Amino acid sequence: MTTTPATAVPFFPPALFEADRAELIGLVREVGLDPEQRFILGARTAAFEELLRADLGAADVVACSSGTSALSLVLRAMDIGPGDEVIVPAFGCAPLASSVVAVGAVPVFADIRPDTMTMDPDEAERLVTERTRAVMPAHMFSVMADMPRFAELARRHGLRLLEDSAVAQGGVLRGVPAGLWGEAGVYSFVQVKTCGMPGEGGVVITRDPALGERVRMLRNHGQRPQRRFVHHAVGVNSRFDEIQAAFQTHRYAGFPARLARRAEIAAYYTERFTPLADRGVTPPPPDRDGRCFYVYTVLADARDALAAHLAEHGVASHVYYPSPLPAHPAFAPYAPPDARWPAAAQASRRHLSLPVHHLLTDAQVRQVADLVCAFATTHG
Numbered sequence: 001m002t003t004t005p006a007t008a009v010p011f012f013p014p015a016l017f018e019a020d021r022a023e024l025i026g027l028v029r030e031v032g033l034d035p036e037q038r039f040i041l042g043a044r045t046a047a048f049e050e051l052l053r054a055d056l057g058a059a060d061v062v063a064c065s066s067g068t069s070a071l072s073l074v075l076r077a078m079d080i081g082p083g084d085e086v087i088v089p090a091f092g093c094a095p096l097a098s099s100v101v102a103v104g105a106v107p108v109f110a111d112i113r114p115d116t117m118t119m120d121p122d123e124a125e126r127l128v129t130e131r132t133r134a135v136m137p138a139h140m141f142s143v144m145a146d147m148p149r150f151a152e153l154a155r156r157h158g159l160r161l162l163e164d165s166a167v168a169q170g171g172v173l174r175g176v177p178a179g180l181w182g183e184a185g186v187y188s189f190v191q192v193k194t195c196g197m198p199g200e201g202g203v204v205i206t207r208d209p210a211l212g213e214r215v216r217m218l219r220n221h222g223q224r225p226q227r228r229f230v231h232h233a234v235g236v237n238s239r240f241d242e243i244q245a246a247f248q249t250h251r252y253a254g255f256p257a258r259l260a261r262r263a264e265i266a267a268y269y270t271e272r273f274t275p276l277a278d279r280g281v282t283p284p285p286p287d288r289d290g291r292c293f294y295v296y297t298v299l300a301d302a303r304d305a306l307a308a309h310l311a312e313h314g315v316a317s318h319v320y321y322p323s324p325l326p327a328h329p330a331f332a333p334y335a336p337p338d339a340r341w342p343a344a345a346q347a348s349r350r351h352l353s354l355p356v357h358h359l360l361t362d363a364q365v366r367q368v369a370d371l372v373c374a375f376a377t378t379h380g
Helices: 018-033 043-056 067-077 095-102 121-126 147-157 209-218 242-252 255-279 303-312 342-350 362-379
Strands: 060-064 085-089 106-110 132-135 160-163 184-188 202-206 227-231 296-300 351-354
Touching: 018 242, 043 060, 043 202, 043 242, 060 067, 060 209, 067 095, 067 160, 067 184, 067 202, 067 209, 085 095, 095 106, 106 121, 121 147, 132 147, 147 160, 184 209, 202 209, 255 296, 255 362, 296 303, 296 342, 303 351, 303 362, 342 351
Parallel strands: 085 106, 085 132, 132 160, 160 184
Antiparallel strands: 060 202, 184 202, 296 351
């Protein structure tokens, strides 16, 4: 079936910031002509950090150049390095492992739960050794990891707990915002995230003021705020842009409404797809607690055929992680030769993400759901 652009359903919205275009252009001019000529880590960045800190009830929020660099900065601030092991999920994005490798430590891959695709606490605990220093669960797609279990695991074994909450800004589990279950968490602001922006950036969120202070120093070449050219540690350049900080501050008031729209779409999908489990299409678990709605992802037995079916009807979908992390050449050296991660392998073969962004119309949402249901009916 041939579709026209008017009926196409994009996975990533092409006009994500159109409504704020005038504001963004104005901010470029404002920052560019500011007599202070401060383009990074200025008053606008500080104001954005304070806005998030107050809204979350955190001790500190530190803006960084990306969510990936935020993870590495926290690991360094925790003094994790050579000889240390960090337990990470076997399924997910590369920074889960690369941030650990970047500080000289060893990523230890734990399998995931088949239903949530987040790290299995039992599998993680099985991998704890005398060299384990930290555990780093990650929220996946629209589901937060089992943070109460991981918090208990970390307490019982005396481990640091770093929460990869890069995709989960806006998620809340048992009344605790994503990013505040562990000693620190991170958010990513790349444009497709729930509170994305037209550029790269992220933040570290923490309840520990001392940890936040150390991250703040390390992100700027080891310099403390207000004291340039005195380097207390070998840091990095992970600084935040003033234009983006001002733009994020401007858009933050609309974040709850954008998140609510994503949640509304996800709830509709789950209602439509729950009866399809015995026909080869399984939605995320329906519990609303601990959901973040960055991406809505189903598990499909005939994943590639479903993606092709959607594409034929003008609906874009996405496969994020076609193989477990230990299967990648970059991380194979850290994978024991006899180790297996069956749930991660299954998720890699079956997961398919559907459009869930807040700019979708009701008609587009119904179109996506109708196509998935029609496919399951004929192929299940």
